[in-house]
Amino acid sequence: MSKATADATMKLGLLRTMLLIRKLETAWGDAYLNEEIGGIPPSLSTGQEAVSAGACAALEHGDYVFTTHRGQAPQVARGLDPKRIMAELYCRRSGYNKGKSYHVTDAGRGVIGMGGIVAAQVPVAGGMALAQKLKGSDRVSLAFFGDGASNEGAVHETANLAAMWTLPLILLCENNGYCITMPVATGVKTASIADRAAGYGLPGATVDGNDPLAVREVVAAAVSRARSGGGATLIDAKTVRLGGHLCHDAQGYRAKEELAAAWQQCPIKRLRERLLAEALLTAGDYARLEAEIDGEVAAAVEFARRSPMPEAREAFEDLWA
Amino acid sequence: MFDRRLFRAGGPVKPEEREWPSFRGAINEGMREEMRRDPGVFQMGEDIAHASPFGVTTGLAAEFGTERIRDTPCSEVAVVGAAVGAAIGGMRPIVEFQFGDFMSVAIDQLTHQAAMLRYLTGGQVKVPLVIRLPCGAGQGAGSQHSQSLYSWFAHVPGIKVALPSTSMDAKGLIKSAIRDDNPVLFFEHKALYRTRWPVEAQFRDPDFLIPFGRAAVRRSGDDVTVVATLTMVHHALAAAESLAAEGVSVEVIDPRTLVPLDMETIVGSVRKTGRLLVVDEAYLACGIQGEVIASVCESAFAALKTAPRRLGNPGVPVAFAPSLEDAVLPGRERIVTAIREMLSA
Numbered sequence: 001m002s003k004a005t006a007d008a009t010m011k012l013g014l015l016r017t018m019l020l021i022r023k024l025e026t027a028w029g030d031a032y033l034n035e036e037i038g039g040i041p042p043s044l045s046t047g048q049e050a051v052s053a054g055a056c057a058a059l060e061h062g063d064y065v066f067t068t069h070r071g072q073a074p075q076v077a078r079g080l081d082p083k084r085i086m087a088e089l090y091c092r093r094s095g096y097n098k099g100k101s102y103h104v105t106d107a108g109r110g111v112i113g114m115g116g117i118v119a120a121q122v123p124v125a126g127g128m129a130l131a132q133k134l135k136g137s138d139r140v141s142l143a144f145f146g147d148g149a150s151n152e153g154a155v156h157e158t159a160n161l162a163a164m165w166t167l168p169l170i171l172l173c174e175n176n177g178y179c180i181t182m183p184v185a186t187g188v189k190t191a192s193i194a195d196r197a198a199g200y201g202l203p204g205a206t207v208d209g210n211d212p213l214a215v216r217e218v219v220a221a222a223v224s225r226a227r228s229g230g231g232a233t234l235i236d237a238k239t240v241r242l243g244g245h246l247c248h249d250a251q252g253y254r255a256k257e258e259l260a261a262a263w264q265q266c267p268i269k270r271l272r273e274r275l276l277a278e279a280l281l282t283a284g285d286y287a288r289l290e291a292e293i294d295g296e297v298a299a300a301v302e303f304a305r306r307s308p309m310p311e312a313r314e315a316f317e318d319l320w321a
Numbered sequence: 322m323f324d325r326r327l328f329r330a331g332g333p334v335k336p337e338e339r340e341w342p343s344f345r346g347a348i349n350e351g352m353r354e355e356m357r358r359d360p361g362v363f364q365m366g367e368d369i370a371h372a373s374p375f376g377v378t379t380g381l382a383a384e385f386g387t388e389r390i391r392d393t394p395c396s397e398v399a400v401v402g403a404a405v406g407a408a409i410g411g412m413r414p415i416v417e418f419q420f421g422d423f424m425s426v427a428i429d430q431l432t433h434q435a436a437m438l439r440y441l442t443g444g445q446v447k448v449p450l451v452i453r454l455p456c457g458a459g460q461g462a463g464s465q466h467s468q469s470l471y472s473w474f475a476h477v478p479g480i481k482v483a484l485p486s487t488s489m490d491a492k493g494l495i496k497s498a499i500r501d502d503n504p505v506l507f508f509e510h511k512a513l514y515r516t517r518w519p520v521e522a523q524f525r526d527p528d529f530l531i532p533f534g535r536a537a538v539r540r541s542g543d544d545v546t547v548v549a550t551l552t553m554v555h556h557a558l559a560a561a562e563s564l565a566a567e568g569v570s571v572e573v574i575d576p577r578t579l580v581p582l583d584m585e586t587i588v589g590s591v592r593k594t595g596r597l598l599v600v601d602e603a604y605l606a607c608g609i610q611g612e613v614i615a616s617v618c619e620s621a622f623a624a625l626k627t628a629p630r631r632l633g634n635p636g637v638p639v640a641f642a643p644s645l646e647d648a649v650l651p652g653r654e655r656i657v658t659a660i661r662e663m664l665s666a
Binding site for chain 2: 108117
């Protein structure tokens with residue numbers, strides 16, 4: 001494959017990943033809003049897809065990601081089966097976690113779903129990095145966390161420990177601009193969360209989190225540093241949350257103008273326009289891609305609907321190893 | 322009154338004690354053997370490599386190096402989290418907190434992450450880790466360094482809890498804890514660290530293990546069952562000895578692990594004696610003492626000749642001054658009094 005072809009394939013792959021995240025999550029959110037499913041409302045990544053798509057494109061087989069409560073995007077980006085993701089979100093036993101948790105995990109693919117407690121996945125990701133180092137492996141561990149989580153002691157302690165022990169860890173802040181209703185500028189008094197890296201003695205980087213190519217490049221540099229024994233990196237991927245904190249959140253705390261401007265920064269829109277301009281994509285190609293993904297999402301929903309609920313006895317399984 | 326003379330605080334080792342392993346030495350030996358056996362075992366804790374706070378890890382860094390005996394900063398959340406992540410990643414971490422009370426700083430990582438991740442992932446991961454928690458009062462260590470908080474952790478699902486009371490058990494239980502595929506809290510009473518006991522020959526066998534969930538009957542008796550843990554085992558044995566002179570026969574049971582708890586042995590004993598006293602340093606409210614009594618009442622109520630009793634901290638912090646410590650801790654005299662009252666009821 002020529003370099004140009006590989007480049008085009010990579011870019012189209014990122015577009016596909018982001019579209020699949022968007023459409024799969026939209027179907028999940030709709031299922032909740034239509035009262036087909038209940039429980040805690042879905043936390044969607046609408047507008048933030050580039051962070052997961054770009055970051056996961058920089059990882060290899062055997063690397064680990066630790067996800068947040070808004071964790072479907074990296075699950076999709078790491079290649080998990082949309083059917084089994086959706087089945088979990090529909091609380092079905094055919095879901096990845098057998099209906100036991102909303103935080104989809106596929107340990108075989110190195111995706112550990114966490115996020116019930118904000119920032120708790122970050123120290124655990126640090127431990128996975130330590131395990132790789134102790135085993136002499138060159139695999140890396142990547143922790144997603146939000147701008148809200150960036151203020152948790154768990155993140156500060158882990159960043160310091162990662163610096164002290166030169167851990168192969170990527171601390172990736174998916175900064176969507178809001179900690180539920182609190183703007184990041186209120187809760188974080190540095191221009192970038194990555195500015196805090198200096199305080200830990202780590203390299204830091206700030207990146208346009210709505211550009212999956214830029215995210216991929218920055219994360220790839222961090223991964224390369226981690227793999228070669230250079231230690232951890234703290235990245236602030238500045239993105240924009242287009243939906244509410246959870247899917248039923250009408251976002252009365254944000255101005256209409258602000259949201260309209262944010263939609264102009266939609267990462268899918270931006271990459272589509274770029275690929276059209278670079279003649280790597282036609283309007284027809286895009287329509288076909290959308291139709292293909294619509295079919296995949298419909299199949300995932302159908303699979304979830306047809307899957308059985310867990311049986312009562314299963315509540316007592318899987319506690320002890 | 323908490324009788325400090327039951328335990329060695331320091332000073333020269335008596336000639337007859339020389340061949341006996343100390344409690345801390347037994348834990349050290351158990352960890353050393355497991356680290357030799359399994360390269361996945363490693364340790365994290367404050368000062369464990371260079372100046373082991375209670376001497377439990379002394380000499381291990383010299384044998385295994387500071388990659389496997391890792392000094393940590395004061396970052397309980399990151400360190401317990403690191404243990405969870407490393408465990409998921411195939412290692413067998415052991416964490417030491419200088420004082421078990423510090424577990425409070427990192428409860429989320431223990432109760433929500435270590436204890437729940439296997440369940441939440443539908444059994445996809447296992448989290449084999451051990452957290453060693455020096456606990457207990459009687460050394461004037463102050464309120465935040467003297468608690469026995471295992472009831473907090475026995476309360477939540479997914480955590481095993483070990484409470485060794487002798488050198489033999491300390492070694493056998495730490496080795497079982499390290500080999501267990503689940504999170505284990507290993508509570509070490511600080512008053513026991515320097516005490517030495519004779520041990521059986523199998524103590525030297527590198528595959529000597531004490532299984533979890535099997536209580537030890539420390540003394541057989543017919544009139545009353547005393548369930549006691551950690552130092553209270555020794556106080557109860559001292560009480561039983563005093564009462565034997567009065568013709569009272571006391572059975573002393575040491576559960577050794579609270580999760581899993583060997584109710585079969587305890588209930589069997591109560592069916593024989595008809596009387597139950599539970600003694601522990603833990604705060605009485607929602608404590609382990611009440612849990613044992615409730616379980617016995619549910620399964621052997623008809624066997625009880627009198628109301629079960631419990632001794633523990635009645636619900637105040639353990640203060641600094643020895644006279645104030647003594648006021649809230651059970652001990653031989655209180656056990657003797659409680660048993661006399663039960664027998665005359």
